[in-house]
Amino acid sequence: MNGYELISKIADESREEMVARRRDFHKHAETGWFEMRTSSIIAGILTDLGYEVLVGEDVCDKEARMGVPSDAELEKGYERAVAQGANPDFIEATRGGMTGVIGILRCGEGPTVAMRFDIDALGVFESAEKDHRPTAEGFASINYGSMHACGHDGHGTIGLGVAKALMAVKDQLHGTVKLIFQPAEEGVRGAKSIVEKGHLDGVDYFVGAHLTKKTEDNPADFGPGSYGSLATCKYDVTFHGLAAHAGGAPQLGKNAMLAAATAVLNLYAIPRNGEGVTRINVGRLIAGSGRNVICDEAKMEIEVRGATTKLNEFMSEYAERILKSAAAMHDCTVDIRLMGSSISLDSDRDFCDTITKVCTEKMGLVPLADPSIRKNGGSEDVAYMMQRVQEQGGKASFMRLMTTMAAPGHNRRYDFDESVLPKGVKAFAGIALYLLGE
Ligand SMILES: [Zn+2]
Numbered sequence: 022m023n024g025y026e027l028i029s030k031i032a033d034e035s036r037e038e039m040v041a042r043r044r045d046f047h048k049h050a051e052t053g054w055f056e057m058r059t060s061s062i063i064a065g066i067l068t069d070l071g072y073e074v075l076v077g078e079d080v081c082d083k084e085a086r087m088g089v090p091s092d093a094e095l096e097k098g099y100e101r102a103v104a105q106g107a108n109p110d111f112i113e114a115t116r117g118g119m120t121g122v123i124g125i126l127r128c129g130e131g132p133t134v135a136m137r138f139d140i141d142a143l144g145v146f147e148s149a150e151k152d153h154r155p156t157a158e159g160f161a162s163i164n165y166g167s168m169h170a171c172g173h174d175g176h177g178t179i180g181l182g183v184a185k186a187l188m189a190v191k192d193q194l195h196g197t198v199k200l201i202f203q204p205a206e207e208g209v210r211g212a213k214s215i216v217e218k219g220h221l222d223g224v225d226y227f228v229g230a231h232l233t234k235k236t237e238d239n240p241a242d243f244g245p246g247s248y249g250s251l252a253t254c255k256y257d258v259t260f261h262g263l264a265a266h267a268g269g270a271p272q273l274g275k276n277a278m279l280a281a282a283t284a285v286l287n288l289y290a291i292p293r294n295g296e297g298v299t300r301i302n303v304g305r306l307i308a309g310s311g312r313n314v315i316c317d318e319a320k321m322e323i324e325v326r327g328a329t330t331k332l333n334e335f336m337s338e339y340a341e342r343i344l345k346s347a348a349a350m351h352d353c354t355v356d357i358r359l360m361g362s363s364i365s366l367d368s369d370r371d372f373c374d375t376i377t378k379v380c381t382e383k384m385g386l387v388p389l390a391d392p393s394i395r396k397n398g399g400s401e402d403v404a405y406m407m408q409r410v411q412e413q414g415g416k417a418s419f420m421r422l423m424t425t426m427a428a429p430g431h432n433r434r435y436d437f438d439e440s441v442l443p444k445g446v447k448a449f450a451g452i453a454l455y456l457l458g459e
Contacts, residue, residue, distance in 0.1 A: 024454050025383040025384060027189055028186045028187075028190060028384070028446070029385070031182075031186045031189055032182060032447045032450070033443050035182055035185060035186075035443065035446070036443050039179075039181075039182050039439070039442040039446075040442065043174050043439060043442060044160035044174075046059055046169065046178065047155060047160050047161075047162065047169045048163055049105050049106075049162070050142035050162040050167040050169045050174070051098065051102070051141065051142055051167060052141055052142050053088065053205030053208060053210055053211065054089050054118035054210075055090070055095070055102075055167070056120040056121070056141050056142075056205075057099055057102035057120055058101075058102035058107040060076065060120045060122050060140070061102070061107040061112040061115060062107065063140070063180075063181065064076045064108065064111040064114075065108035065110060067122065067181070067200070071188055072125060072126055072184060072200070073126070074122065074123070074125075075123040075125070076111050076115065076119075076122055078114075078119050079123075080121040080122060080123055080215060081204065081215055082214045083214075085213055085214035085217040087209075087210040087213065087360055087362065088205065088208050088360040089118055090118065092117065095116075095118045098118075099112070099117075101164070105163075120140075120204040121140075121202055121204040121211065121215065123199060125199050126187060126197065126198040127197050128191055128194040128195055128196060128197065128457065129196070130195060131194075131195035131196025131197070131457055132196045132225035132226060133198075133199065133224050133225050134198050134199070134224070134228070134453050134456050135198075135199040135220070136183065136198070136199070136200055136227075136229070136449055137201045137229040137403055138176040138179060138200070138203065139176050139177075139202075139206035139211075139403075140173055140202050140204060141173055141204055141211070142167045142170070142171075143431060144167065144207075145170045145432075146165065146168065147168040147170070147433055148161075153436065154436050168435075169435075170430065170431050171207065171430045171431060171435070172430070172435075172437055173206065175232050175437060175439075175441065175445070176231070179445035179446055180202055182442065182450075183200060183446050183449040183450045186450040187450050193454065194454065194457040194458055195458070196225075199220065203215060206401070206403075208360065208361040209253060209255065209363040209400055209401070209402035210360065210402070212403055212405045212406055213362070213363075213402065213405045215406070221409040221410055222413070223413070224415055225410075225415045226410075226416050226452075227406060227410040227417040228376070228417070228419075228420060228452055229403040229406070229419045230243075230421065230445065231401070231422070232421075232441060233421040233423055233424075234425070234430075235424060237425060239423070240387045241423045242380075242386040242387045242422070242423055243386055243388060243389070243420055243421060244395055245368075245374070245376040245377045245388065245389075245394060245420055246369075246372070246373035246376070246393075246394045246418040246419060247366070247368060247395055247420070247421060248366065248394060248396060248397065249367070250398075250399060250400050250404060251298075251300065251328060251398075251399065252327050252328075252330045252334075252365040253324060253325065253361075253362060253363050253400040254336075254361075254362045255322075255323075255324045255359070255360045256321075256358060256360060257322055257357075257358045257360050258284075258321040258322075258355060258356070258357050259318065259320050259321075259358075260277040260319040260348055260353050260355050261353055261355070261356070262274065262275035262277030262280065262315070262317045262318065262351070263315070263317055264314050264316070265315040266315075267312075267313045267314060273315075274316075275315070275352045275353050276316055276351050277308060277317055277353050278309050279316075279350075279351045280319065280347045280350065280353040280355070281306060281319035281321055284344050284347035284348075285306060287346075287347065288303055288323065288344075289301060289303075291336065294332055297327065297329060297332050298327070298328045298332070299325070299326065299328070299333075300324075300326035300336070301324075301325050303321055303322075305321060305322035306320070306321050307320045307321075325337050326400060327365075329365050330365055333365075361402075362402075363400050363401060363402040363405065364404045366397065366407050366408075368417065368418040368419055369411070369416045369417060372416035373393070375455070376420065376452055379451050379455040380447075380448050380451060380452070383451050383454075384447040386444060386447060395421070397419070407419065422445045425437070426438070
């Protein structure tokens with residue numbers, strides 16, 4: 022049996038174990054920076070397999086994390102993780118939202134291959150309807166308001182399957198494997214802090230993947246790459262004014278609501294850009310304290326996007342100018358807090374060809390029909406990792422793992438066909454063996 026056959030055998034034989042693990046992650050869904058139970062369990066499994074394991078402050082640069090919840094919320098999350106069966110050997114390291122795990126396998130001289138698996142859930146209330154399979158089969162989220170509605174429970178599970186498969190062929194590997202279990206992908210908050218910590222420095226090949234919906238009649242198992250996700254910035258904006266009596270002395274107030282309202286209308290008036298598509302959205306606005314009080318505080322959640330990093334910068338700079346000017350018009354001040362960001366991603370075409378070759382010829386998987394490399398419509402912070410690798414002369418790709426889904430991503434009835442789990446292991450582990458074994 023050669024290495025590829027051994028990987029396939031292990032992937033197929035691990036199917037039940039992976040389904041159970043995926044369902045355990047699903048049931049104990051944790052949103053960004055709360056993945057403390059999840060991280061502790063991943064760290065325990067990687068350690069048992071024989072990996073060198075990084076946890077806590079060794080994974081993410083603490084200050085570069087974006088959109089981190091309050092200390093009080095994180096402490097509650099920590100207590101919940103402990104109560105829900107976190108691994109006691111690793112949970113302490115994750116306290117305060119220092120989530121994420123990196124497993125390293127060193128096999129002598131050779132290139133470094135990094136593979137990324139995101140592990141966070143979404144702030145979605147999972148369906149309790151009886152025909153929603155996770156509910157019917159008892160693995161719906163018990164953490165009300167947190168749900169794996171984007172398949173990252175599958176991503177983390179595939180990563181652990183890859184760890185097991187690669188350990189079994191490690192005598193055939195020449196180089197280093199880094200398995201990155203990334204926190205806080207939702208809201209594009211986590212990847213940059215891993216890059217800032219230096220974990221992508223010196224990486225020669227990088228692969229990430231996302232589960233993607235396929236139709237019942239489509240035989241494809243994977244797409245070797247994708248391109249063109251939107252660059253984006255997410256901001257929490259707070260206008261500060263001064264409260265005053267609305268009847269007695271309104272002239273003494275500084276109206277934060279007026280500043281915010283001025284900003285909303287003008288944000289949507291940012292001109293189109295001839296270089297490509299852009300987006301602006303004000304998703305939330307909360308202002309004021311009562312009918313007869315001049316409003317002293319207004320909070321907004323906004324985001325901008327652009328087809329390229331440059332277009333996104335155009336949007337963010339314009340938006341910032343509007344926010345500051347709107348505040349100044351009404352003698353208010355404004356705090357603009359970056360809560361998440363990503364650049365645009367692009368997969369290396371020649372590397373995608375290599376991936377297609379390995380996944381089809383060595384692993385027996387079916388590629389997407391032409392065009393096999395497709396445009397990514399959303400935003401993905403894996404782009405930061407890819408960019409760091411590519412600017413050093415390395416190759417990177419963000420794949421698709423195709424599977425049927427019960428509902429679209431981010432929907433409360435989301436679920437996926439778990440037969441993708443062993444296929445994902447075959448794809449990732451086969452690529453690593455090819456890059457380090459031949
Ligand atoms: Zn996702």
